[in-house]
Amino acid sequence: MARNLTFSIFRYNPQDPTSTPHTDTFVLDETNHMTLFIALNRIREEQDPGLQFDFCCRAGICGACAMVVNGRPGLACHTKTKDLPDNITLMPLPFFTLVGDLSVDTGTWFRNMAQRVRSWVHTDKEFDPRALEERMDNALAEEIYELERCIECGCCVAACGTAIMRPDFLGAAGLNRLARFVLDPRDKRTEQDYFEIVGNDQGIFGCMGLLACEDVCPKHLPLQDQLGMLRWKMGWAGIMNLLPWKRT
Amino acid sequence: MQTFQTDLLCIGAGLAGERVAIEAATAGFDVTCLSLVPARRSHSSAAQGGMQAALGNCAMGEGDSPDVHFEDTVKGSDWGCDQEVARLFCDNAPIAMRQLAAWGVPWNRVVPGKSTYFKGGKLFEKEELQEKEGLITARAFGGTAKWRTCYTSDGTGHTVLYTMDNRAVQLGVVVHDKVEALSLIHDGENCLGAVVRCLKTGELRTYLARVTLIATGGFGRIYRESTNAVINDGGGLIIALDTGLVPLGNMEAVQFHPTGIVPTDILVTEGCRGDGGTLLDKNEHRFMPDYEPDKAELASRDVVSRWMTHHMRQGLGVSSPYGDHLWLDIRHLGCQHLATKLREVDEICKNFLGIDPAVDLIPVRPTQHYSMGGVRTDKDGLAYGLKGLFAAGEAACWDMHGFNRLGGNSLAETVVAGMIIGAKVVTYLQNHHVSFPTGLVRDTTAAQQDRIKRLISGKSGRENVFAVRNAMYDALMHGAGIFRNGKDLEACVQTLQEVHARSEKIGLRSNGRGANPELALALRLPGMVRLALCVAQGALQRTESRGSHAREDHPERNDRDWLVRTLATWQPGASLPSLTFEPASTVWSIPPGERGYGGGKIIPATPTA
Numbered sequence: 001m002a003r004n005l006t007f008s009i010f011r012y013n014p015q016d017p018t019s020t021p022h023t024d025t026f027v028l029d030e031t032n033h034m035t036l037f038i039a040l041n042r043i044r045e046e047q048d049p050g051l052q053f054d055f056c057c058r059a060g061i062c063g064a065c066a067m068v069v070n071g072r073p074g075l076a077c078h079t080k081t082k083d084l085p086d087n088i089t090l091m092p093l094p095f096f097t098l099v100g101d102l103s104v105d106t107g108t109w110f111r112n113m114a115q116r117v118r119s120w121v122h123t124d125k126e127f128d129p130r131a132l133e134e135r136m137d138n139a140l141a142e143e144i145y146e147l148e149r150c151i152e153c154g155c156c157v158a159a160c161g162t163a164i165m166r167p168d169f170l171g172a173a174g175l176n177r178l179a180r181f182v183l184d185p186r187d188k189r190t191e192q193d194y195f196e197i198v199g200n201d202q203g204i205f206g207c208m209g210l211l212a213c214e215d216v217c218p219k220h221l222p223l224q225d226q227l228g229m230l231r232w233k234m235g236w237a238g239i240m241n242l243l244p245w246k247r248t
Numbered sequence: 249m250q251t252f253q254t255d256l257l258c259i260g261a262g263l264a265g266e267r268v269a270i271e272a273a274t275a276g277f278d279v280t281c282l283s284l285v286p287a288r289r290s291h292s293s294a295a296q297g298g299m300q301a302a303l304g305n306c307a308m309g310e311g312d313s314p315d316v317h318f319e320d321t322v323k324g325s326d327w328g329c330d331q332e333v334a335r336l337f338c339d340n341a342p343i344a345m346r347q348l349a350a351w352g353v354p355w356n357r358v359v360p361g362k363s364t365y366f367k368g369g370k371l372f373e374k375e376e377l378q379e380k381e382g383l384i385t386a387r388a389f390g391g392t393a394k395w396r397t398c399y400t401s402d403g404t405g406h407t408v409l410y411t412m413d414n415r416a417v418q419l420g421v422v423v424h425d426k427v428e429a430l431s432l433i434h435d436g437e438n439c440l441g442a443v444v445r446c447l448k449t450g451e452l453r454t455y456l457a458r459v460t461l462i463a464t465g466g467f468g469r470i471y472r473e474s475t476n477a478v479i480n481d482g483g484g485l486i487i488a489l490d491t492g493l494v495p496l497g498n499m500e501a502v503q504f505h506p507t508g509i510v511p512t513d514i515l516v517t518e519g520c521r522g523d524g525g526t527l528l529d530k531n532e533h534r535f536m537p538d539y540e541p542d543k544a545e546l547a548s549r550d551v552v553s554r555w556m557t558h559h560m561r562q563g564l565g566v567s568s569p570y571g572d573h574l575w576l577d578i579r580h581l582g583c584q585h586l587a588t589k590l591r592e593v594d595e596i597c598k599n600f601l602g603i604d605p606a607v608d609l610i611p612v613r614p615t616q617h618y619s620m621g622g623v624r625t626d627k628d629g630l631a632y633g634l635k636g637l638f639a640a641g642e643a644a645c646w647d648m649h650g651f652n653r654l655g656g657n658s659l660a661e662t663v664v665a666g667m668i669i670g671a672k673v674v675t676y677l678q679n680h681h682v683s684f685p686t687g688l689v690r691d692t693t694a695a696q697q698d699r700i701k702r703l704i705s706g707k708s709g710r711e712n713v714f715a716v717r718n719a720m721y722d723a724l725m726h727g728a729g730i731f732r733n734g735k736d737l738e739a740c741v742q743t744l745q746e747v748h749a750r751s752e753k754i755g756l757r758s759n760g761r762g763a764n765p766e767l768a769l770a771l772r773l774p775g776m777v778r779l780a781l782c783v784a785q786g787a788l789q790r791t792e793s794r795g796s797h798a799r800e801d802h803p804e805r806n807d808r809d810w811l812v813r814t815l816a817t818w819q820p821g822a823s824l825p826s827l828t829f830e831p832a833s834t835v836w837s838i839p840p841g842e843r844g845y846g847g848g849k850i851i852p853a854t855p856t857a
Contacts, residue, residue, distance in 0.1 A: 013761060013762045013763075014762070015449055015450055015761055015762025015763065016759065016761040016762055019761075031511075031569040031570075032511075032568065032569065033510075033511055033600075033601045033602060033603075033611075034511075035512065035600060037512060038511060038512065044765065044766075045714045048758070049713070049714070049756070049757050049758045049765070049766035050757075050758030050759065050760075050764055050765070050766055051765070052763060052764075052765055054285075055478050056285050056289045056291075056477045056478060056479055057289070057291065057293070057294045057477045057478075058477070058478060058512055058514070059294060059512070059514040059596075059600070060599060060600070061293055061294045061406065062285070062289040062290075062291075062293050062477065063288075063289060064285060064286075064289050077512075077600070078599040078600055080600075080601075080602045082602055083602070099426070099447075099448050099763055100762055100763050103763065105426065105448060106286060107285070107286030107287075107423075107425040107426060108425075110286060110288070111286070111287075111417065111423065111425075114413070114414065115417060118418075119414050119417060120351075120352065120414040120415060120417065120418040121350075121351060121352040121414075127346075127347050127350045127351075129343045129346070129347070131346075132346070132383065133345075133346040133349040133350070133355075133383060133384055134349065134350070135357070135381065135382025135383060136349075136354075136355075136357050136382050137357065137382060138356060138357040138358070138359045138382070138385070141354040141355060141356055141357050141400070142354070142356070142401065144354040145354045145400050145401055145403065145407060148354060148400075148403075148406070148407050148410060149403060149406070151288075151293075151406070152286070152288055152289075184352065184354075186350070186352060187352075
């Protein structure tokens with residue numbers, strides 16, 4: 001019953017002049033409830049202490065451990081070996097800068113995205129510590145939370161056809177982030193303001209509709225719905241832009 | 249080598265670090281945050297439950313006030329907290345929650361009308377008031393007199409951290425991620441910044457700052473089994489301790505949670521037992537009623553954890569490749585209940601264990617969960633021992649938790665402390681100036697460079713970094729886990745001293761180039777063992793049981809001798825921490841008394857007539 005698993009893992013350390021990109025093979029005996037988190041840690045401790053990979057919360061909440069598992073981007077922490085064949089191939093996420101082996105730099109890209117979509121509530125209101133909080137309908141709060149569940153793992157952009165051809169594409173994560181603020185009544189930006197950010201091929205009109213982003217999203221976010229909603233709204237805002245008397 | 253200069257250097261970019269950063273940035277100061285991971289991956293994001301603040305908006309929170317919150321917090325701490333700090337916290341928590349609402353947190357809100365809820369497996373009805381519609385609502389948590397815990401579904405930490413980081417981006421707070429601080433730079437009087445290793449390139453950098461803040465979270469990863477993220481290795485505490493000047497407070501106060509799943513120690517909620525789940529041993533015998541006939545599985549967290557450990561020590565645990573465990577049985581609650589009321593548990597079982605809790609038993613064991621101890625600060629967040637050094641959040645011993653932390657108070661502490669301490673940092677920055685002696689900076693950096701060279705060359709020795717770490721795990725779990733006694737603690741301290749000596753003789757097996765993970769652990773491990781020794785030595789000295797610290801040989805809470813906080817410093821070259829003690833609180837708004845749960849004998853502070 002117990003299997004021997006063969007892991008083929010991409011190796012390359014850009015900081016080591018003697019390193020070249022290649023694949024290393026490791027064999028492990030499978031144990032009950034084994035996940036890739038357990039397997040990779042065992043490989044590092046028992047076979048190759050220099051193996052680079054990222055885990056943080058190891059509970060599917062932080063998004064650190066995204067990698068390409070047998071050809072498909074996903075979170076390694078909740079990938080169980082029992083759902084995989086005997087041969088497991090692990091590659092780093094494409095699109096992001098490689099740090100080494102399975103580790104990539106998602107932080108730089110996502111912070112840049114936050115700056116591009118100006119990812120904060122835009123308001124003139126000053127916070128008054130003596131006043132009651134502004135009221136909000138609970139159903140709306142829950143709707144905002146649904147979009148805010150993105151964990152910035154990067155799977156959606158790593159699986160995106162447009163992102164591969166166009167490195168400045170905001171990707172599903174960026175468009176979803178903007179959709180979250182479009183929904184939020186605390187944010188006083190107008191549709192024209194949003195159009196300035198995403199009304200172009202780097203944003204909403206770059207998407208080719210291949211749907212891979214939603215397929216691989218480990219949080220099952222409705223990414224395509226957001227994209228569709230934004231494209232509709234921005235398309236309308238774009239038309240308004242063309243009408244000289246609507247421009248102000 | 250790169251050198252950066254800033255007004256405020258926050259080591260750690262989780263909720264506490266970023267909240268302090270925001271306060272300083274708002275006041276116009278330059279701020280740089282350092283983080284082991286991208287800021288939004290910080291362990292703050294993992295908190296699901298919520299944040300306590302006495303808003304009193306929901307029906308079950310009616311009549312709540314900071315006074316009631318204060319009483320819960322002091323009792324929760326087993327009278328180990330600083331009551332002045334607990335008061336500051338409770339008074340400011342409502343403001344902090346409202347401010348988060350203004351910044352964009354999608355808090356769950358009051359929905360007027362009748363609804364039902366469960367308590368002790370029984371169904372009750374409540375009615376929310378029309379006039380409160382749309383205000384921030386709250387849920388129940390253990391040890392609280394009112395429903396006070398503000399939440400966004402089961403993703404409170406996530407939404408608050410994302411909102412906080414959004415605010416930080418808006419204010420131009422710089423975050424350098426994938427870096428690790430190796431040493432503070434100080435002249436014996438002032439803290440002047442830190443020497444830092446880049447975890448993308450392996451290169452060293454120096455950061456010079458007028459104020460340095462330590463906000464690196466808990467140090468749970470010195471234990472083998474911990475619910476903490478893998479980054480929670482106490483890095484900030486280590487660099488503070490290594491100054492030889494800054495004491496760590498109450499390091500022996502470590503909270504364990506009864507139901508971490510095996511093998512990965514992810515937490516499944518107390519709600520499982522609250523809703524009627526039972527604990528079984530290897531014979532599938534329900535053992536808790538044997539020890540606690542009255543409360544059984546619903547005794548307090550520490551009590552259940554203690555009995556589980558005791559039962560496994562009797563040889564009644566289930567053997568597994570990952571060590572012994574017990575079973576949590578929620579099969580009888582039914583699919584419907586699991587899919588709705590325990591949805592998160594259902595998902596954890598399916599996603600991480602590949603089992604269905606409706607038909608399978610869940611493997612669980614008590615797991616390290618929270619560190620009440622940390623860098624000892626005054627009520628302003630200023631660390632003892634060095635000027636210009638502050639600490640906040642779980643990394644700090646501020647100290648509102650004393651010897652046991654209430655659920656919902658830790659996440660709230662990050663933002664409330666951040667708000668209060670941030671204001672103090674601003675005042676400090678407005679009034680204090682320092683100069684940076686280049687020789688000192690060069691020497692501090694050279695010392696770290698030398699450590700790295702020795703590890704790579706193998707000149708220090710040939711010890712295997714993982715073997716030494718495992719030896720630390722074994723010693724701690726055996727001696728300074730849930731149950732403690734003098735004999736085992738003495739052995740633990742002795743073993744850890746040997747492990748400490750070994751940790752100084754590690755040699756790498758890999759080449760150590762670039763972002764090498766073996767080198768990262770080798771650099772950190774001696775400090776982790778020193779933290780372990782602070783825990784064990786503090787626990788050995790403290791001959792009483794208080795909060796989460798349970799001595800089998802001293803089961804009573806001893807207010808006569810131990811109403812004090814332990815302060816641990818580490819002199820350079822020492823093999824043990826030096827311990828001193830200070831009064832637990834400077835004010836006693838609530839004099840020591842019964843907690844109202846947990847039981848146990850109390851030796852009073854002053855003999856009663």
